[in-house]
Amino acid sequence: MTTPHGRVDTPAFMPVGTQGAVKGATRHDLESIGAQILLSNTYHLYLRPGDDLIARRGGLHRFIAWDKPILTDSGGYQVFSLSERRTIAEDGVRFKSHLDGSSHLLTPEKATDIQAQLGSDIAMVLDECLAHPATLDETRASMQRTLRWAARARARLLELRDRTIDGVTVTNAGQAQFGIVQGGVDSALREESAHQTVALGFEAYAIGGLSVGEPIEVMYDVVAATTPHLPADRPRYLMGTGTPEDLVESVARGIDLFDCVLPTRNARNGQLFTSEGRINIKNARYAEDDRPLDPACGCYTCRTHSRAYLRHLYMADEINAATLNTLHNLCFYLDTLRRIRDAIAFGRFERFRLAFHQRLSRQSGGPGHFEPPEFSLR
């Protein structure tokens, strides 16, 4: 995938830099593990420090000093999550800031404008994020509104490419815009959404509205039912997913791009992904474990420190626990994607997929689960 700020090898995982920073990882850290693209959140940057301020700095890349690709979401996901603080209408979503309670209106045009000012390489259209579960009628209505909003967002971006509107500063003339397929867990709605979204003519397409509480097999089925209806020559982005095994299974179903807070958030909670299984570093069994966190990992954390020290840092609530753990978990994710890309390049993806699951099923905690925290009577 080629962007105004360079190439991204796909399938790719995007570390999440919510507020223009990956929590606990500096640019140097991200470079050291080979991150090629970041995701950042429009909702947060719009409220603080504001897209106007960032545009005056020359855009998000210059503001945060990251000259590789950036994808921004539309802000919709966060706004819809403010369940008590927002009202939805055809025009858009009115919401109250979680910071100061101030009232704002996010429309498809506004989400496009903000992202134009941020100057991300990939902007997302504003979509309606429906809570799960929903009835078929609710899902259809929501999917259709998302299509109407997508058309408005696309029209706005095309206008912005031609001329200045309302003082919006376009800080990245080559910004791409991705449409988002909705339709809940219904294959027919997903197919309809895919066809109509593609008809609007975006640079590429994402699958939204998954990883919201549905069973994992349902998510896999929806992905499998949707990707055949998206252009094969364009990256397909599965939003907000997931575990390493979700990534492998979604690549098998045609996905090229991922983002998820799991590696960074779990790192801060002491939950670490390793080639030998998932570790709760706070568990007492690591108190005198002098081995590296993951003997198969080449990140700074694993090259430098022992599990015993990492446990001590976590128990002592040291900032370094967050930074060292974050670096490792992100490295594990990016390494997993590198191995997937290699396997595909060598025509060995199905073998890789099988071996990946076989190893997972032998690991402590079982597939997909972190080892449980230990409890003691003392």
Added chain:
Amino acid sequence: MTTPHGRVDTPAFMPVGTQGAVKGATRHDLESIGAQILLSNTYHLYLRPGDDLIARRGGLHRFIAWDKPILTDSGGYQVFSLSERRTIAEDGVRFKSHLDGSSHLLTPEKATDIQAQLGSDIAMVLDECLAHPATLDETRASMQRTLRWAARARARLLELRDRTIDGVTVTNAGQAQFGIVQGGVDSALREESAHQTVALGFEAYAIGGLSVGEPIEVMYDVVAATTPHLPADRPRYLMGTGTPEDLVESVARGIDLFDCVLPTRNARNGQLFTSEGRINIKNARYAEDDRPLDPACGCYTCRTHSRAYLRHLYMADEINAATLNTLHNLCFYLDTLRRIRDAIAFGRFERFRLAFHQRLSRQSGGPGHFEPPEFSLR
């Protein structure tokens, strides 16, 4: 100064790694700014993860993966700070852990044993830390107890060098032990304490009991009154001090070694030392300031990010605010010491000292103060 883990150029500043980690700075960070020695706290490491556990790992250097010199304090300062939770007697100090309320007895021998197990390159004797202000009689009695404790601590270390006692593992056979001069703000008591401490025969000597609330000029006078009574061929360590100007003034009075939490703690509060003055990065004036934090600084933070971004990170409560600010403040301190050493080497220290104060007095906030936070009516 030469230690079992290498050389330290003096005068030197020791970043504080309270719990075996400098808050917000990894080993890589510390190496990148040329840190040659760390200080770590015996009280904290004794309680968690425990000196026994660290000794089983091979000592503190191996546990925290730092192969350069380490100085440990005696634990006394923290214990005496637990004012409601400790009782002092001739044998030592009984205290309750701030973690779980458990009761412990810290004696001169115990403080020596713990540090022998930690295996720092420089151990400190347990001294009595008197609150300021104190009467002359209180100060004399405390100074004399510190001398009795120092004799016991020295005897214990000499014994440990010869034979195993009570299962204490000596993890650094070449560990040095520093005596501590007390005597409050009374020059005569300081002189007496210095002579009697030197008579006990430590590898080197520290000045304790300052930076505890006395006026700054009084501290300077006490330092000036004490250093002439300490051997010229041994490093002199001023404990727990101070601002950059305190360092310059103390070097002028014969001090070689410093530690202080000021650069790291202030960094986490957004208070930053720069060659252009002291900055409160949260102030609104930096919101659109695209300059580096300190144009004269070569640290990663200043090479990479703008004041505007650092302000955003601070306001957004991002972990990277703490790590990037900490790296810069420590770099500023270590650079100041480097410039002091260069000035001394070139026979230009008095010129450097004058220029240093002239520049400080022109800076925003005035000498010795951070610029005040800005307030607004909104």
